[in-house]
Amino acid sequence: MSESTKKLTCTIPGSLWSALEERMQRTGETLDQVVANSLNEELGLTQHTIFQVSTSGALVKGVYQGFVRMGDIKRHGDFGLGTFDSLDGEGIMLEGHCYRAGSNGTVSEVSENVLTPFWVTTKFQTDRKEDFQNVLHLEDLCDRLSAMRPSDNLMAAIRIDGIFSSIKVRVACKAEAGVDLVSAMAHQHEFSYQNIKGTLIGFYTPEYARTINVPGYHLHFLSSDRICGGHVLNLKATLLSVAVEITSDFHVALPENQAFLLADLTGDPAAQLSKAEGSSR
Numbered sequence: 001m002s003e004s005t006k007k008l009t010c011t012i013p014g015s016l017w018s019a020l021e022e023r024m025q026r027t028g029e030t031l032d033q034v035v036a037n038s039l040n041e042e043l044g045l046t047q048h049t050i051f052q053v054s055t056s057g058a059l060v061k062g063v064y065q066g067f068v069r070m071g072d073i074k075r076h077g078d079f080g081l082g083t084f085d086s087l088d089g090e091g092i093m094l095e096g097h098c099y100r101a102g103s104n105g106t107v108s109e110v111s112e113n114v115l116t117p118f119w120v121t122t123k124f125q126t127d128r129k130e131d132f133q134n135v136l137h138l139e140d141l142c143d144r145l146s147a148m149r150p151s152d153n154l155m156a157a158i159r160i161d162g163i164f165s166s167i168k169v170r171v172a173c174k175a176e177a178g179v180d181l182v183s184a185m186a187h188q189h190e191f192s193y194q195n196i197k198g199t200l201i202g203f204y205t206p207e208y209a210r211t212i213n214v215p216g217y218h219l220h221f222l223s224s225d226r227i228c229g230g231h232v233l234n235l236k237a238t239l240l241s242v243a244v245e246i247t248s249d250f251h252v253a254l255p256e257n258q259a260f261l262l263a264d265l266t267g268d269p270a271a272q273l274s275k276a277e278g279s280s281r
């Protein structure tokens, strides 16, 4: 599904060929898949992988204590979103740089030692590209993004560049430990911008994974001058350049701190998530 592919011709020992055939028979993989996966592993590449720390269900229950350094997150991706220790702002990662949109709406780059309690990242690679004209609102954008995905059951990373005739974002404010997400988000700040150039960074998560990540579309905004940003609530635009990465490879690292170990993560967090995140399907 990548934009460019190359044909590989090489000579290998007969014993290795037999092992390859055995593997293909056993797993049903094609030769191309086995070779690509083996080379990825050997060369240390993790293509089309989404890597996440903690779960949306844990956030809903107030498990906001940062436990992974942003420097470690960067080993898994150059693109993504999340939040920071105690829900202190909105996290945005673009082209290997990590930013925090603070409660006054302004953005600053964060150091590698800053801790995150929840982050989603990927080494972004475009599978599908399209231009959207006259996007009326967030729901309209989500409908058109859905038409670009082959299935509702795979995850996707989404990068959108353009000039937004209007965009409304919110920024979380620092919460006390143990305060649940809905209560914490009651103190969010909202900001609106007009005719602003920037990028949307986001993910699509299947409905069945709603205890793990925010189901539907979750988009953060970063202005091209890197001055403002936040979690997207609504928008309008005349022309947007949209790139989508589809992936079936999803890795989750769970916290081992007491707050996570002792949290009651049973039940369905979807209603609270949708209330707190203003998420769209």
Ligand SMILES: [Zn+2]
Pocket: 081, 090, 218, 219, 220, 231, 232
């Ligand atoms: Zn968000």
